[in-house]
Amino acid sequence: MGYKPLCFGLTCILFAYYIYTPMPENIEEPWKATILEKTGIKRFDELFSIIIxxxxxxxxxxxxxxxxxxxxxxxxxxxxxxxxxxxxxxxxVIFIHGGAFVLGSYSDSSGGTLAAGVTQLIQNDPELKHKLKAQALIYPGLQVVDLSLPSHRENEHGPLLSWKLAIKLACLYLTQDKVLPQAMMKNQHMPHGSMQLFKLVNWSTFLPEEYKKSHVYTEPILGRLNPSYSILLDSRLSPLAVNDSQLQNLPLTYILTCQHDILRDDGLMYVSRLQNVGVKVSHDHMEDGIHGALSFMASPIYLKLGIRIKDKYINWLEENL
Structure with missing residues (x-):
């Protein structure tokens, strides 16, 4: 097949995907997000291998x-x-890349998870004299305790990162057991003895009113997973699920969240909890934002959204370091 017919054929396919794929109305350059959606979710392993x-x-x-x-x-x-x-x-600046704990060197959400966890460990360790001046978290994933937040429901099918794909990728970091992701999708994965963590990630308490909408809070179900994974209780996996005393010593913080992102509410709740204990927080929320946009700032596909996120992040660092 010649080059031009091939390009024309691919263009027709992508155009059809764009027409028949529902996308949030306010997403900038939706046709690019559609391309990433169709390639990134359906064949994410091959796609990211090539991009790496x-x-x-x-x-x-x-x-x-x-x-x-x-x-x-x-x-x-x-x-x-x-x-x-x-x-x-x-x-x-110590930059910890993302990639769902298992992919490449990207600025997706797991980098924010690791950065938040490391910051808590350093700031709360009395034997470490040198502390961090600031932490900057870009659309971070901050808890695995409750996987039925409003942002999980609203953005279950993406764009770019679906709820099921995020769970499957995160589970690869923990185990090869297929039982864990199945339990997570039912929100029945937390072991007995973890009920005290629920109040620390309760979106009905910490989520701003405009994001609660008509959603009804349902508490996760305990003890349905056999075997039980004690790692699910590790605060390094859920920096949001720690007591106020562990948050009070945290440094100046920057958090960026995206509206059309399954991890949106993790960041929003962390903003609320840090402000409640007196930590100074700067928060940028991208109303037209999608997960992973910062990773697409170069050809062949680059998002202007990614450039705007980068500029906000860099400007904050320059003003506060």
Whole structure:
């Protein structure tokens, strides 16, 4: 088949997908989101494998910055070191990438989970003298205690990241057992002895009124999963599900949430809980936002939304570090 007929055929298919796929009305560049939706969800493993290879860049230095790859305790990291000396100390940013704990080097939600968990551990450890000045969380996933939040229901089928796909990917981080994702989809995965966590992630308490709408709160069901996974009680997996005393010592915080994102309410509730204990929080909410937009800022598909998110995030860092 020739190149032009092939391109025409693909264009027709994508156009048909765009027409017959329901998308939220206020999403910017919806045809691009549709392409990502159809390729990303249906064949996410192959798609991300290709993108990982295409996205990789060599650590190339220039006259201003030395770029090098190394490891910290066997974890691969890339360092960007300014060449120009300064009399005062420079601020440093530690970027933890996303990718649902299992994919690539993207800025999806798991990076926010890990950043929030690490920040809690550092700030609450009396033996660590050096603390973090700030934390910035981009559409973070912050709890696995209750998987029936309003944002889960409203955005169950995407765009880009569906509720079922998110559960399946997250479970790959924990186990190969297929029983766990099935229990999570029924919101019956939490083990006995975890009821005290429910009040810490209760959306009917911590979610702003405009996001509750007509949804009715239903408490998760305990103890239906056999075997029981004790890791589901680990605060590093659910930074939102910790007591107020563990939140009070947290540093200046930036949180960005997206309206059309299954993880929207995790971030919104974290904003409320941090503000309730006196932590200074800056919050940007993208009314036309979708999950993962920050990962698509270059060709062949780039979203202007991703550029806007990046600009807000970088501006906040420049003003507060």
């Amino acid at each position: 290879k295409l996205d990789y860049t060599q650590p190339i230095s220039d006259e201003n910055v030395t770029v090098m790859d190394t490891t910290f305790s066997d974890i691969p990291v890339r360092l960007y070191l300014p060449k120009r000396k300064r009399e005062s100390q420079r601020p440093a």
